[in-house]
Amino acid sequence: MKEWLPFxxxxxxxxxxxxxxxxxxxxxxxxxxIFNFAHGSQAALGAYLMFEFRERMGMSWPLAGFLSxxxxxxxxxxxxxxxxxxxxxxxxxxxVTATVGLLVFIQGSLxxxxxxxxxxxxxxxxxxxxxxxxxxxxxxxxIVVILVLVAVAGLYFFFTRAKLGLAVQAVxxxxxxxxxxxxxxxxxxxxxxxxxxxxxxxxGMLLAPTLALDARLLTLLVFFxxxxxxxxxxxSLPLTYVGGIGLGLGASLATKIIGGMKITGPxxxxxxxxxxxxxFIALLVGVLVIVGGLTAWRKAGEPVESxxxxxxxxLPTFS
Numbered sequence: 001m002k003e004w005l006p007f008x009x010x011x012x013x014x015x016x017x018x019x020x021x022x023x024x025x026x027x028x029x030x031x032x033x034i035f036n037f038a039h040g041s042q043a044a045l046g047a048y049l050m051f052e053f054r055e056r057m058g059m060s061w062p063l064a065g066f067l068s069x070x071x072x073x074x075x076x077x078x079x080x081x082x083x084x085x086x087x088x089x090x091x092x093x094x095x096v097t098a099t100v101g102l103l104v105f106i107q108g109s110l111x112x113x114x115x116x117x118x119x120x121x122x123x124x125x126x127x128x129x130x131x132x133x134x135x136x137x138x139x140x141x142x143i144v145v146i147l148v149l150v151a152v153a154g155l156y157f158f159f160t161r162a163k164l165g166l167a168v169q170a171v172x173x174x175x176x177x178x179x180x181x182x183x184x185x186x187x188x189x190x191x192x193x194x195x196x197x198x199x200x201x202x203x204g205m206l207l208a209p210t211l212a213l214d215a216r217l218l219t220l221l222v223f224f225x226x227x228x229x230x231x232x233x234x235x236s237l238p239l240t241y242v243g244g245i246g247l248g249l250g251a252s253l254a255t256k257i258i259g260g261m262k263i264t265g266p267x268x269x270x271x272x273x274x275x276x277x278x279x280f281i282a283l284l285v286g287v288l289v290i291v292g293g294l295t296a297w298r299k300a301g302e303p304v305e306s307x308x309x310x311x312x313x314x315l316p317t318f319s
Contacts, residue, residue, distance in 0.1 A: 005135035007256040008249065013141040014210065015248020016148040017203045019241040021221055022228035023152055024199030026240050029229070031192035032084040037099040040222025041106035042197055043204030044215050046072035048110055050205045051121055051213055061124035069201055077197030081190045103219065110215040119213035144206055152241045155195065159237070224248075 025039045046068050053064035087095045126139035204218055211217055224247050231243025 004253070004256065005133065007252045009135060009137055009141060011249035011252030012245060013144050013248070014207070014252065015245035016145045017207050017244075018221070018224040018228055018248050019244025020148045020151065020199050020206075021203035022225040022232070022240045022244050023155065023237050024196035024203070025222070025225045026229050026232060026234055026237060027155075027192050027199075028080075028084075028196035029234055031189045032081075032088065034084045034087055034095050034099065036080070036196075037096065037222065038080075038102035038106060039196075039200050039225060040219040041103045041110075041215075042072060042076055042200040043207070043221045044110060044218035045076070045106055045204070046201030047121075047204035047208035047213060047218055048114060048215070049201075050124075050208065051119070054124065055122065065124070065205060068205060069198055072201035072204075073198030074194055076201070077194040078190065080197060081193035084189070084193065085186070103222075107215045107219050114213065114215070116215075118217070121208045121213055123209040125209075140209070148241075151199070152237065156237050224251075 021039065021043060025036060028034070028036055028039075049068035049072055050061075050064055053059045053067050054061055057064075059067070083098070087098055090098075123140055125143050128139040129136045130139065130142070131137075203221060207218065207221065224244070227247050228240050228243035231246065232238070232240030
């Protein structure tokens with residue numbers, strides 16, 4: 001069992017980051033109806049900005065992190081909210097094309113500036129090792145898990161308790177009615193995009209010391225976010241977070257199994273392709289549930305055929 005524990009720890013830490021990115025993706029999708037395929041490239045942008053400010057300009061990591069979050073999260077979120085407002089009246093094909101085009105633009109710009117080769121990144125969180133149950137756990141991993149858990153839990157309680165949080169849910173159901181109630185739908189959507197973009201940028205900054213700076217690899221974070229969002233049915237924030245943890249654990253344990261058994265061939269790509277498998281299964285289950293519900297609804301609406309009087313069973317009457 002001890003040989004599995006390091007992979008479990010790594011899976012939970014990485015899965016927490018996947019869950020953080022996925023929660024941000026679900027938040028923007030729920031409030032705008034636009035699936036942001038550029039979510040992963042926002043994470044890459046946050047990681048590269050952190051690298052630029054900290055390792056090239058020599059800033060302290062708190063200042064570098066703040067500036068990176070400000071640019072890749074707040075500023076990018078405001079720009080994306082305006083773009084989402086324009087795309088709201090466009091066709092589905094136009095929405096997909098726009099976000100995919102943004103992904104390619106950000107990724108291509110990062111590669112043009114920093115090159116296509118992976119660049120090692122110095123960890124900025126504490127690397128002190130703690131011993132728990134016979135396994136070494138870095139302080140960085142503990143901080144990441146706690147930070148993400150607090151962020152997701154705080155966001156969930158904010159949405160279920162605070163007035164603005166309830167307005168975020170209402171803007172999806174009836175934005176016109178929300179406006180009549182005195183709350184601006186635009187302000188609510190802007191808030192959602194700010195939080196979602198900050199979560200994307202933060203996930204890239206937290207993941208970069210583990211994966212190294214690689215625009216293509218960091219952009220793939222969005223696919224893990226897709227899989228985790230599918231677990232939460234693109235709606236539930238707690239289930240989305242749990243889905244991210246599950247994907248991180250699954251990918252880590254699959255790496256252990258494949259490496260230990262020295263498996264070759266297509267199965268070697270299972271850890272990287274796990275989010276696609278989860279996404280496919282979740283969508284398939286969703287389609288089956290919808291089809292089953294529509295079938296039951298149709299049958300419930302069918303008229304009941306009349307039964308001939310001679311075929312009725314005569315029951316005793318009581319007076």
